Amino acid sequence: MSPSLPSGLLGDLDPTSDRAVFRQIADQLREAIDRGRFHEGDKLPSEADLVEHYGVSRMTVRNSFSILQGEGLVHAEHGKGVFVRPRPPVRPRPPVRRLASDRFARRHRESGKSAFIVEADAAGSHPQVDSLEVKEEKASQDVSTRLGSVRRVLARRRRYLLDGRPVEFATSYLPLDIARGTQIAEPNPGPGGIYARLEELGHRLDHFEEEIRARMPSPTEVKTLRLASGVPVIHLVRTAFDTEGRPVEVCDTVMAADAYVLSYQLPAT
Numbered sequence: 138m139s140p141s142l143p144s145g146l147l148g149d150l151d152p153t154s155d156r157a158v159f160r161q162i163a164d165q166l167r168e169a170i171d172r173g174r175f176h177e178g179d180k181l182p183s184e185a186d187l188v189e190h191y192g193v194s195r196m197t198v199r200n201s202f203s204i205l206q207g208e209g210l211v212h213a214e215h216g217k218g219v220f221v222r223p224r225p226p227v228r229p230r231p232p233v234r235r236l237a238s239d240r241f242a243r244r245h246r247e248s249g250k251s252a253f254i255v256e257a258d259a260a261g262s263h264p265q266v267d268s269l270e271v272k273e274e275k276a277s278q279d280v281s282t283r284l285g286s287v288r289r290v291l292a293r294r295r296r297y298l299l300d301g302r303p304v305e306f307a308t309s310y311l312p313l314d315i316a317r318g319t320q321i322a323e324p325n326p327g328p329g330g331i332y333a334r335l336e337e338l339g340h341r342l343d344h345f346e347e348e349i350r351a352r353m354p355s356p357t358e359v360k361t362l363r364l365a366s367g368v369p370v371i372h373l374v375r376t377a378f379d380t381e382g383r384p385v386e387v388c389d390t391v392m393a394a395d396a397y398v399l400s401y402q403l404p405a406t
């Protein structure tokens with residue numbers, strides 16, 4: 138054992154185990170954190186110390202650290218080392234419950250509230266929108282297909298915050314023949330949001346189609362949503378259709394997975 142590590146701080150590897158060596162090391166470091174041998178903000182043993190202690194390569198140790206970083210237990214500071222990450226306070230429930238059967242109910246629009254505001258109010262949180270951008274642009278192939286082969290769209294990009302914390306960012310794409318020159322093209326589309334304006338323009342909403350998947354975030358998404366290491370995102374693409382069957386909006390949304398519960402009511406028949 139390395140003399141730089143206190144006796145009993147970490148155990149030994151099990152050469153008879155089928156578990157990979159780097160995972161065994163990660164297991165021991167995780168247990169040491171859970172048992173309070175390392176506290177929030179503490180520096181973990183260095184790569185050199187762990188190489189000497191376990192008799193393994195630096196790459197093996199780095200792979201062990203990567204596992205713990207992916208779990209959100211530790212973070213690395215360049216030139217300083219790996220440190221135990223402060224754990225967020227345990228909440229009784231995520232701050233926002235997205236009830237699919239209710240969030241786009243017409244009564245919310247008619248009362249002048251967007252779905253995000255309604256959900257934030259129900260959670261007792263303060264909603265905010267920042268980083269707003271509205272501009273005309275060429276539609277991507279995917280958006281064009283979803284909107285019926287349109288070439289250019291009005292894009293509305295915004296980031297949503299709850300109690301000052303970024304929880305999602307979304308981009309709405311609307312056909313120019315609908316949105317250009319209307320209040321939808323203004324930074325503030327007015328009470329009830331863009332769906333209320335669409336209905337005022339004669340596009341009464343009929344239904345929505347959503348595609349949802351979970352994945353790990355890109356570096357840009359980590360920065361935008363200020364995600365802790367290891368926190369995944371929910372990627373949701375929604376298409377809104379009017380009563381004539383025309384797709385009138387595509388909304389591409391990325392949400393912090395630890396900030397939401399997606400709730401659905403499904404018919405039994």
